[in-house]
Amino acid sequence: MTDLGIRAATSADSEFLVDMLVEAVNWLPERNWSREEILANPALAHYVSGWMRPDDFGLIAVDPTDRPVGAAWFRFLTAADPGYGYVSDDVPELTIGVVESWRGRGVGRMLLRAVLDAARARGIRTVSLSVERANFAARLYAAEGFRTVESFEDADTMVAEIGG
C-alpha cells in the first residue's frame, strides 16, 4: 500500500477505465460479461463512452512502476440517459474498480476517499452510485458516508453529501 500512488485520470486512461467497468459489472464470480457485451450495452457503456468529457473526473491508483491498479471516476449523466444510480443532472455518479490481484488491500477505500475529496474540491456537494446489495462494496460505501436513497430489486442507489 505504501508504494502506491494516485494520479488524476486523463483521456489516455479510457481503456483502463473500460477494464475497471468490466470488473465492476462482473463483481459476481459467476457473471462473466465480455468487454464487447458491456460496450455494446448503452446502459453500461455510458459510464465510459467518449472519456473524457469536460466535466468527467477521476483518479487512477498506480503501482511503483506506474502500472494502473484501480480507478474511481465520476460522470454526470442526464435524465435523458440516466445511470443506474441517477439522482439528478447535477449529481455525478461514481464507478470504481480495483484490479483483482490488488483487492482487499485498501486500494478501493483509498481511491474512494481521494475521489470524494476531488469532487469536494470541485464544489460538488452531492454524489451518487448504484450498487448491487449483495456486493460487499455497499458496506464500504456506507462506511464512507453514503446512504441508500432508493432500493430496487437487487440494487440500491446511494448518495453521499460531501459539501463542507
Ligand SMILES: CC(C)(COP(=O)(O)OP(=O)(O)OC[C@H]1O[C@@H](n2cnc3c(N)ncnc32)[C@H](O)[C@@H]1OP(=O)(O)O)[C@@H](O)C(=O)NCCC(=O)NCCS
Ligand atoms: C469494491 C472494490 C472497488 C473495493 O476495493 P478493495 O481495494 O478491494 O477494497 P479495500 O481493500 O479498500 O476494502 C474496503 C473494505 O471492504 C472490505 N473487503 C475487501 N474485500 C472484501 C471481500 N472480498 N469481502 C468482504 N469484504 C471485503 C475490507 O475489509 C474493507 O473494509 P474494512 O477495512 O472495514 O475491513 C474492489 O473490491 C473491486 O474492484 N471489486 C470488483 C468491482 C466492484 O465490485 N466494483 C464496485 C461496483 S458497485
